[in-house]
Amino acid sequence: MVYLYGIVRARHPAPAQPGLGQPPGEVRIVTSGPIGAAVSDVAEDLPISEDDARSHLRVLVELLRDGPVLPLRLGTVASSEDEARREVLDAGVGDLLPRLEALDGVVELQLDVDDDEAESLAAIAATPAGQHAEPMDLDATIELGQQIAGLLMAHRQELADEVVGRLSQLSVDNVARALIRGPEDPVLRWAFLVRLDDLPKFDEAIAVLRAERPNLAFRYVGPLPAAHFVDRTEVAAHQAADTFRGDGSWGW
Amino acid sequence: MTVAVPSANRAPHPSGLADVLDLVLDKGIVIDAYVRLSLVGIEILTLDARVVIASVDTYLRFAEAVNRLDIQPQKQPEGLPGLIGDLQEGGAKHKTRGALSGVKETAKEAVSSLRGGDEDEDESSRGDGGRSRSSEHRSRRPAPAGRRSSRREEG
Numbered sequence: 001m002v003y004l005y006g007i008v009r010a011r012h013p014a015p016a017q018p019g020l021g022q023p024p025g026e027v028r029i030v031t032s033g034p035i036g037a038a039v040s041d042v043a044e045d046l047p048i049s050e051d052d053a054r055s056h057l058r059v060l061v062e063l064l065r066d067g068p069v070l071p072l073r074l075g076t077v078a079s080s081e082d083e084a085r086r087e088v089l090d091a092g093v094g095d096l097l098p099r100l101e102a103l104d105g106v107v108e109l110q111l112d113v114d115d116d117e118a119e120s121l122a123a124i125a126a127t128p129a130g131q132h133a134e135p136m137d138l139d140a141t142i143e144l145g146q147q148i149a150g151l152l153m154a155h156r157q158e159l160a161d162e163v164v165g166r167l168s169q170l171s172v173d174n175v176a177r178a179l180i181r182g183p184e185d186p187v188l189r190w191a192f193l194v195r196l197d198d199l200p201k202f203d204e205a206i207a208v209l210r211a212e213r214p215n216l217a218f219r220y221v222g223p224l225p226a227a228h229f230v231d232r233t234e235v236a237a238h239q240a241a242d243t244f245r246g247d248g249s250w251g252w
Numbered sequence: 253m254t255v256a257v258p259s260a261n262r263a264p265h266p267s268g269l270a271d272v273l274d275l276v277l278d279k280g281i282v283i284d285a286y287v288r289l290s291l292v293g294i295e296i297l298t299l300d301a302r303v304v305i306a307s308v309d310t311y312l313r314f315a316e317a318v319n320r321l322d323i324q325p326q327k328q329p330e331g332l333p334g335l336i337g338d339l340q341e342g343g344a345k346h347k348t349r350g351a352l353s354g355v356k357e358t359a360k361e362a363v364s365s366l367r368g369g370d371e372d373e374d375e376s377s378r379g380d381g382g383r384s385r386s387s388e389h390r391s392r393r394p395a396p397a398g399r400r401s402s403r404r405e406e407g
Contacts, residue, residue, distance in 0.1 A: 004283075045289065050269055050272075053269070053272050053273055053276055053277065054265070054272055054275045057265060057266075057272055057275055057276050058265065060275075060276070061264060061265060064331045066302075069279055071275065071276060071279070071280045071281060072280050072281050072282075072283065073276070073277060073280030073281060073282045073283075073290065074273070074276040074277040074280055075277075076280075076283060083286070087283070088283050092283060099281075107340075109262075110271070112265065118317065121317045121318055122312060122402075124318070125317075125318040130318060133316070134319060135315060141311075141312060141315045141316075142311045142315070144311075144314075144315040144318070144319075145308075145310065145311025145312055145313070145314040145315035146311050148311075148314035148315060148318055149310065149311060149314055152314065177274065183310055183314070184310060190308075195278065203262065203353070206261075210261075217265070220261060220262050220263065221265065221266050221271075222262055222263075223262075224265075224266075224275065225275070227274075227275045227279035228279055230279065230281055232322060242318070242386075250382075
């Protein structure tokens, strides 16, 4: 059986990163016309573990160094290389090629932002809105807690607006990765689609945010395959066409 | 092989399993002919299905935190802490049952008010081909102004 990682251009070089399964197979590119699939041999009845999920992602990230990648869902297998070519590439080229080209020259960057709850509560308690009488009973205490929860969420919303507002100017697209539902939730879980050309500027903007907001925790991850943006149909980065030479590294 | 250049404190991969799965399982493209096959072997791994809005504990913790912060100095006259503690506890016990049954309602109201601000349900405007298996989770927008509109439970 062959395991499929992602769709790439037919001329995309094979990654050095080994595939998933035991023993890990070598990843190669199976091609048909303009597109190819990164595959490796796996045993029948491959059980998929957490390690395999991580291996799958590592292969995609490695592939991304040499051009656009459409990630396939974890666990996609075909009975043979021929079947992969026929059923996935030949059958899907009309759909897959434009989606792949739409990701040319762009990568996904993820940003998680968390605040220190105690610090945020202290900031809220210091504002006029945070002033209150000492609650006399349980009902009043809960009511106060709810009021504080609302203020805390508004406080985080403000932080999130500022961060995303600034970074969205440097991104082609952006999307929330997780719903923010309540006062136990973080400030931000976000994905940005960024042109490779703008990666240094984006890095710089993150560095500035980190310096300005030392009490926030930033987790900054990437470049990743643009998994949150695979439904883009328009070519996002046609401006980047001159920087992407098709056969070289994207060079970050 | 190219070597990863560490830059700007960027991590090359997400560290948490939930983030890894979000990328490769939840957001990966499903090849139509392979839906049956692509489910092979995946028993692991349910994404974090936490449904936390806020609990009474959360509210009590917040209230306690802000009280500690700004009312602490005038809290209790010295010398009687034990007695006052007992009295408050006793009083609280009486209230507890009624208060806690009321709490659910209050919490629900709070929740619906939190989730009621769905000012821009713009997911329908995305106009994609419906390929994303999780488009119902998505809230794509250019700026986070609509972040609040995400505050609703799935489904």
